[in-house]
Amino acid sequence: MFSQPGKTKFQVDLRQHLRDQNISGNLVHLICEVAEASKYVINAVRTGDLGVAGTSNLYGEEQLALDVLSDRIMRKRLQHSGVVCNIASEEMEEIFQVTSNPQGMFSVAYDPLDGSSLVDVNLAVGTIVGIYQGQDLLQPGRKMVGAMYILYGPRVSLVYSVGKGVYEFTMNQLMEYTLTREQIQMKPCGDIYSPGGLRKKYNESNERFIRYLEEKGSKLRYSGGFVPDINQILMKGKGLFMYPALDGSPNGKLRLLFELNPMAFLLEQAGGAATNGEIPILDIEPEGLDQRCPVYIGCREDVSKAGEFLNGTC
Numbered sequence: 576m577f578s579q580p581g582k583t584k585f586q587v588d589l590r591q592h593l594r595d596q597n598i599s600g601n602l603v604h605l606i607c608e609v610a611e612a613s614k615y616v617i618n619a620v621r622t623g624d625l626g627v628a629g630t631s632n633l634y635g636e637e638q639l640a641l642d643v644l645s646d647r648i649m650r651k652r653l654q655h656s657g658v659v660c661n662i663a664s665e666e667m668e669e670i671f672q673v674t675s676n677p678q679g680m681f682s683v684a685y686d687p688l689d690g691s692s693l694v695d696v697n698l699a700v701g702t703i704v705g706i707y708q709g710q711d712l713l714q715p716g717r718k719m720v721g722a723m724y725i726l727y728g729p730r731v732s733l734v735y736s737v738g739k740g741v742y743e744f745t746m747n748q749l750m751e752y753t754l755t756r757e758q759i760q761m762k763p764c765g766d767i768y769s770p771g772g773l774r775k776k777y778n779e780s781n782e783r784f785i786r787y788l789e790e791k792g793s794k795l796r797y798s799g800g801f802v803p804d805i806n807q808i809l810m811k812g813k814g815l816f817m818y819p820a821l822d823g824s825p826n827g828k829l830r831l832l833f834e835l836n837p838m839a840f841l842l843e844q845a846g847g848a849a850t851n852g853e854i855p856i857l858d859i860e861p862e863g864l865d866q867r868c869p870v871y872i873g874c875r876e877d878v879s880k881a882g883e884f885l886n887g888t889c
């Protein structure tokens with residue numbers, strides 16, 4: 576049952592689709608709860624206060640009112656879902672325990688509003704979610720049972736995987752998510768590149784890798800929002816996003832639990848790859864909630880080429 580990209584041929588609703596996936600009813604419920612929460616987040620993005628909240632998150636970054644509101648929307652929904660035991664968010668200081676009994680339950684790590692500083696210039700932003708069975712959130716991403724993101728662009732789309740391929744749903748005029756693409760697949764290499772961070776802070780290997788990409792004819796496509804940048808690569812099936820180690824920031828900027836693991840899970844499911852330049856992102860043992868790490872994510876061959884530049888074999 577393959578629909579054309581962008582066309583909702585079968586009007587398959589998210590819940591109906593998930594029920595057909597042979598996964599636990601609790602996981603179906605959890606994904607649908609996140610989908611419901613996203614409807615309130617998009618409303619906040621479209622109409623909410625663009626000012627600062629006057630508080631800071633666990634990274635010491637100034638929080639916007641929209642960061643705080645999106646976080647509350649997500650947390651409340653998860654807290655009352657009846658299927659979540661632990662919650663961690665980019666905007667919370669510590670793990671929020673809903674229940675100490677993990678039986679049949681999931682734990683969720685999320686970035687409620689990635690790219691929030693782009694809302695005032697009306698660019699696309701998103702929500703990123705990683706789902707773990709049981710109560711342990713500090714596990715390698717490969718242990719995740721599901722990952723998803725919601726992209727708030729001119730259209731709202733939801734992309735998810737529970738380890739059975741990657742599917743895209745798009746919000747219709749009734750604010751329901753209906754299936755628009757299934758079994759999304761990446762090509763082995765591509766011609767789009769999204770380089771994060773200040774280039775003058777790149778080391779020589781990263782600089783040489785960028786020159787290699789440019790010489791092979793890759794086009795620069797960087798919006799400054801991780802969700803739209805990854806979504807472009809995934810939906811076009813080609814390209815590479817990187818946010819490398821920078822001079823003064825050896826771990827780059829992006830967060831392992833809240834941003835990188837869910838995206839790595841999705842890209843691997845689509846036949847792509849994600850590494851820190853040495854090992855797969857999904858194999859990294861997290862040491863703390865606030866862990867950051869460099870990332871090269873996208874087409875398999877492009878990601879592996881990045882590794883060759885970094886280890887000096889290229």
Ligand SMILES: O=P(O)(O)OC[C@H]1O[C@](O)(COP(=O)(O)O)[C@@H](O)[C@@H]1O
Nearest residue numbers: 688689690691692771772799800801
């Ligand atoms: O401005 P830079 O350094 O290129 O960083 C951009 C990256 O930072 C982020 O905005 C970080 O996310 P938050 O907005 O959640 O802090 C990513 O969306 C994006 O990929």
Ligand SMILES: [Mg+2]
Nearest residue numbers: 686689690834
């Ligand atoms: Mg973020």
Ligand SMILES: [Mg+2]
Nearest residue numbers: 665686688689
């Ligand atoms: Mg954020």
